[in-house]
Amino acid sequence: MKKLVKGQVIQCTRDLCTVQIFETKKLILAKSTGNLKYQKVSIIIGDIVEVIWQEDNNVNVISKRFKRKNKLERPKIANVEASFIVTSVKEPKLDFIFLIKVIIWIQIQTDIKPILIFTKTDLIQDKDKEILKQIQLYTKNYQTILINYFQQTKINKLQQLIQKTSVFLGRSGVGKSTLLNLLNPKLNLKTKAVSFKSKLGTHQTSLSQYLYINNQLVADTPGFNKITLSGISKLELLNNFPFFSNQKKEKCHFQPCFHDHEPKCAIKKQWINEINKKPFLDLWQKLIKEVEE
Ligand SMILES: Nc1nc2c(ncn2[C@@H]2O[C@H](COP(=O)(O)OP(=O)(O)O)[C@@H](O)[C@H]2O)c(=O)[nH]1
Ligand SMILES: [Mg+2]
Ligand SMILES: [Zn+2]
Numbered sequence: 001m002k003k004l005v006k007g008q009v010i011q012c013t014r015d016l017c018t019v020q021i022f023e024t025k026k027l028i029l030a031k032s033t034g035n036l037k038y039q040k041v042s043i044i045i046g047d048i049v050e051v052i053w054q055e056d057n058n059v060n061v062i063s064k065r066f067k068r069k070n071k072l073e074r075p076k077i078a079n080v081e082a083s084f085i086v087t088s089v090k091e092p093k094l095d096f097i098f099l100i101k102v103i104i105w106i107q108i109q110t111d112i113k114p115i116l117i118f119t120k121t122d123l124i125q126d127k128d129k130e131i132l133k134q135i136q137l138y139t140k141n142y143q144t145i146l147i148n149y150f151q152q153t154k155i156n157k158l159q160q161l162i163q164k165t166s167v168f169l170g171r172s173g174v175g176k177s178t179l180l181n182l183l184n185p186k187l188n189l190k191t192k193a194v195s196f197k198s199k200l201g202t203h204q205t206s207l208s209q210y211l212y213i214n215n216q217l218v219a220d221t222p223g224f225n226k227i228t229l230s231g232i233s234k235l236e237l238l239n240n241f242p243f244f245s246n247q248k249k250e251k252c253h254f255q256p257c258f259h260d261h262e263p264k265c266a267i268k269k270q271w272i273n274e275i276n277k278k279p280f281l282d283l284w285q286k287l288i289k290e291v292e293e
Contacts, residue, residue: 001055004063008079009047010210010217017043017062019051020217028053030060041065045208045219046078046165070110075208075221077167083114086170086179089131089146090123096134098171100283101227103142104240106169108232115143115161119175122148137279141242149175155182165210165217172223180220183213189220229290234258237291243280245270260288 007028011018015033020026030051032043043049043062050064068078083106087099099116106114118135138144143161147154162183168176177189189211210217229237238258244267249257253264260268271281 003053003055005051005053006066007049007051008210008217009043009045009049009062011207012043012045013207017045017049019049019060019062021051021053028060030062032062034061036062036065044071044076044078045210046080048079072106072109072167074224075167075169075219077208077219077221079165080110080167080219081112081164082162082166083110083112084117084166084168085114086117086119086168086174086176088120088123088171088174089118089135090120090128092171092173094118094131094134095171096279096283097286098227099138100241100287101229102170103242104237104287105227105229105232107240108236113142115145117158117179118144118146119179120148121146122150134279137243147179149178149182152182155179159183159214162214162216162218167219167221169221170223171225174223176223177220180211180213180218183218184211187211229287230293232291234288234291237287241284241287243283258288259284 005021005023007019007021009017009019010027012032015031017030017032018027019030021028028051036043043065047068048066049062050066052061052063054060070080071078072080085099085102085106087094103114106112116138124131135144135146145154145158147158158179168180170176177191181187181189181191208219208221210219212218235256238256244259248266248270251266252259252262254262257265257267259265268281271277
């Protein structure tokens with residue numbers, strides 16, 4: 001018996017995908033070859049698809065991809081409703097330029113404000129106060145969680161925040177898989193930082209996949225260590241940089257003002273005059289330069 005069913009792709013290895021059927025909640029395997037490939041329709045995890053399901057024969061085939069709400073390029077994933085950016089305070093060291101770039105890039109691609117998770121807080125020592133200060137720059141603008149793997153109460157709180165189809169992303173080694181394992185111990189994901197000397201003998205998440213936490217789909221993704229903003233426009237950057245004060249912005253002489261070389265720029269004046277705003281000026285100048293290149 002053949003039947004058309006609708007579901008969401010939660011895992012893919014080459015052309016073979018695991019699809020969760022909406023109606024029955026069951027998982028089935030389906031191929032994304034055939035007609036779709038001919039039409040050059042790619043299937044990535046998160047895609048909502050139609051499957052030709054065959055009862056007595058395992059070769060189910062994906063026959064259609066429905067329109068995507070959004071699509072991330074790296075990690076390749078579609079239809080995310082919430083994103084969690086995971087950054088370790090140490091090991092690997094917190095890189096603010098990297099973080100702001102991930103934030104901007106995810107906002108542009110999904111139109112969703114990410115939630116920021118800062119991990120490995122157990123490694124912070126007295127001499128690292130600067131790190132906490134830097135994190136504070138973000139707490140006004142973003143929902144922020146500071147956490148380490150000993151803090152069960154915080155892990156429970158984080159679990160409550162997972163209410164939608166979500167993606168966990170960030171550099172490799174920051175503790176994404178560790179966190180997901182704590183959020184759902186049944187997952188048993190492999191963890192461990194990548195060895196820089198030999199890539200052997202270490203466990204690195206190499207495929208994105210959706211997992212279940214709190215009855216929601218949550219994607220664990222391979223870490224990425226490079227991010228570039230080339231390809232985004234100056235205006236997109238302007239609209240997604242989180243640290244402009246709205247009142248000040250309106251006082252700039254030019255509209256829109258890129259707060260760079262424009263005369264009578266209220267934002268730049270404030271950033272230069274207020275010592276605690278200096279980090280924003282540095283960040284902004286680096287970013288705008290990168291986009292202009
Ligand atoms: N000290 C400390 N180490 C952690 C914490 N969370 C994860 N790690 C370690 O960081 C390494 C990388 O973790 P993993 O979950 O594989 O990172 P992923 O690449 O982001 O998935 C592992 O050796 C973990 O044991 C934490 O809260 N504190
Ligand atoms: Mg991992
Ligand atoms: Zn300005």
